[in-house]
Amino acid sequence: MGRVGKTTLAQVVYNDDMVKEYFDLKVWVCVTQEFDVSGMRRTIIEAIPLTCDASDLNHQQIKLKEFLSNKRFLIVLDDVWNENYIVWEILRRPFEYGAQGSKIIVTTRSEIVASTMLTVPIYHLKLLSDDDCWLLFAEHAFEGIELDTFAKLRDTGRNIVKKCSGLPLTAKALRGLLRSKRDESEWEKVLKSDIWDFPDARKLSI
Known part of the structure; x- marks a missing residue:
């Protein structure tokens, strides 16, 4: 459901002082409905920042994996719509090399997206009284x-x-x-x- 405060809650977590001290790297990515793995990865690379060949997917993958290796990172993917499991498998491969304690937060209106990315229980925001x-x-x-x-x-x-x-x-x-x-x-x-x-x-x- 839209406008329930998913992004707002993620922003509170992302900007918390204890969170800032805990992670070596933080990246916030606003995801568009026209989801593109290369574009998404390039956005993350630019936010780090990291220099690599923007036209070479394999080079992007390798450089991102090397950079994230043994770093404890927090990455927020905000407002995700793409429900393709294979696409997400490709995108998240470099993140598997991060240090223990690394986190990826995904905000989405789709139960399918949440299930696809699932490693911990989904947190459903409730409506206000x-x-x-x-x-x-x-x-x-x-x-x-x-x-x-x-x-x-x-x-x-x-x-x-x-x-x-x-x-x-x-x-x-x-x-x-x-x-x-x-x-x-x-x-x-x-x-x-x-x-x-x-x-x-x-x-x-x-």
């Missing part, structure tokens, strides 16, 4: 004001949050939109917008 979603929304939407002084906005905000269906990124997008607005009609406009009638409304950056 209405109360937690409200706290996330209200933290910035009402920043610097007393909720009791804007009772109508508070009530409308609660109803907007319910339409977010527990998706944190939708709540964050809405709080940014409404943060500087104190006119009740602006909040009502969002609450009654036709956008909620679309099947993928919760995934949209409103």
Whole structure:
């Protein structure tokens, strides 16, 4: 499911101070739907950085294997869509030479991708409760004001949050939109917008 916070959680882990100290190398790769092994490997090589022949797949493989050998690394592959097992087998071969404790984190909406990459149990993010979603929304939407002084906005905000269906990124997008607005009609406009009638409304950056 999109907009549930997979990338955000991975970013928190990736930027944690203890994680920075533990790994010799960290690389973050944003994966596109037009997945290409050579392009992916080249992105990783450039992020290291490592010099090699960009047109020679075998040379890429060898140089990456040599560089990662005995290094403890963390690689994040964010928003993976490709479900081809053979493709992933080719991509991850150089990573098998890393030091013990090396990790690859994959974020994906696909159960097939998660199963293909599986070495540890899949971590499924849960939707937020209405109360937690409200706290996330209200933290910035009402920043610097007393909720009791804007009772109508508070009530409308609660109803907007319910339409977010527990998706944190939708709540964050809405709080940014409404943060500087104190006119009740602006909040009502969002609450009654036709956008909620679309099947993928919760995934949209409103």
